[in-house]
Amino acid sequence: MSSTQDNRFQAIIAHAKEYGFVFPSSEIYDGLSAVYDYGPYGSELKKNIRDYWWKSMTQLRENIVGIDAAIFMHPTTWKASGHVDNFNDPMIDNKDSKKRYRVDHLIEGFADKLKAEGNDKEANDLLAEMESLLEKEDYASLKKLIDDHKIVCSISETCNWTDIRQFNLMFSTQIGSVAGEAETIYLRPETAQGIFVNFLNVQKTSRMKIPFGIAQTGKAFRNEIVARQFIFRMREFEQMEMQFFIRPGTQKEWYEYWKEERMKWHLSLGISQEKYQFHNHTKLAHYADAALDIEYEFPIGFKEVEGIHSRTDYDLTQHQKYSNKKLTYFDTEINQHYIPYVIETSIGLDRMFLLILSHSYNEETITKEDGTKDSRIVLNIPEKLAPVKLAVLPLIKKDGLPEIARILINECKPHFKCFYEEKDTIGKRYRRQDAIGTPYCVTIDHQTKENNTVTIRYRDTMKQERISISEINNKLKASVIL
């Protein structure tokens, strides 16, 4: 990371706080690590991004419907999904090198070495014992196993290890008000399972035929070992997911379809294509037969914003197995029962928010009419997503100009977010609107009283034009509404 990029990232974080987009959580108590709150403009922007996604996925597509599943789910859900077994990794640290290892990776690495030396039997015995101890969560014996085999850290070459500790991906809490009778449940680490467990409810009640999709936005929670980089990686975050149910055997073509569709969505916001790239996963998760990320070039480098996963029939099969409920679909076209395959599109709302900020934040040097230089900080937010669409500014706060401004505001505010201000000079007010990304400013002056025209000023170009006050509402409705 270059220092220029680093400075730009710091500047964006500072700007986000300064102008009410994102605050550190519980800041008066020194904050809570990797948790953030969205302020007045931030919550508007976030909502607009969510709405833009929701509309493009559900309203504009007849074969996708939405749901809003609870964050709490039956604990067996996470057994079935694999989260309990696959993401509770025991970890161990080497005290000399300070390196941290996953215990299974460490032992497997040692077993590989034994095999390379021809000690296949010893290696297999070791792996078998490890599996059995992992199953029993017997960390003391696992530690002993590492000590007995004199497994060393590849950096420090020592076996000076800490005790084994467990890393829990999922947050847990208790359901039930009576102490002692409470049952441990988890805060969902992904929203997808709420879709899978409701698959038949949704399919039947909305009479959907395959292929069809179920969309959902909502909070998810993950314990991260390192949670940093502002809102890029948070413990509490919001996902926008869509699971698309398809006939087995057609997953390749639908995977390609959604890869293209999702990229089109990103580009529809007017963000340049060069900032995006696909990244194919070579190492696949336990549920996927193909996976890729849509990455964006953040100030901290190319990072994942969205994932497209071909999840096979893994999830529904698992839920069928654990629930003993049939989760098959009857395909009338081919007269067959089957468990559908699934293509998942999963985008992080908070990451998309950071993407928009990264794209929008610009420090410009401008040349004024008299030739002198000036600078401004402007958020070139795609206007459909901007927190405030229109600022109405009486040039001075008397002579009836505020009253005219109020009439215009009252006409516009049922349709889109408006902002009124009569304080300070017009230049200062323009700059304040630039800083929060308001695409249009309308100024009421004395000429307005004579011929009902106003000045409309454009954020990106700073150009102004004179138009009839009666055109404002329709002009903006045509361009700022999602």
Added chain:
RNA sequence: GCGGAAGUAGCUCAUCUGGCAGAGCAUCAGUUUCCCAAACUGAAGGCAGCGGGUUCAAGUCCCGUCUUCCGCUCCA
């Protein structure tokens, strides 16, 4: 979790080898202002991250602690 750096007004920073905590910008009120961070007047804003120690005296020196940033470890 480990290593390094940093915490003073909303923001950016001063306060020299320990001696009454300051400036610019921003905020608020008023006057003035007809198009790109204007001027004037006034106001508000702080337990110097927090806790302890040394000292006549600590923002400043020492110890602890918390938080943030940078680099590692993990990442479906």
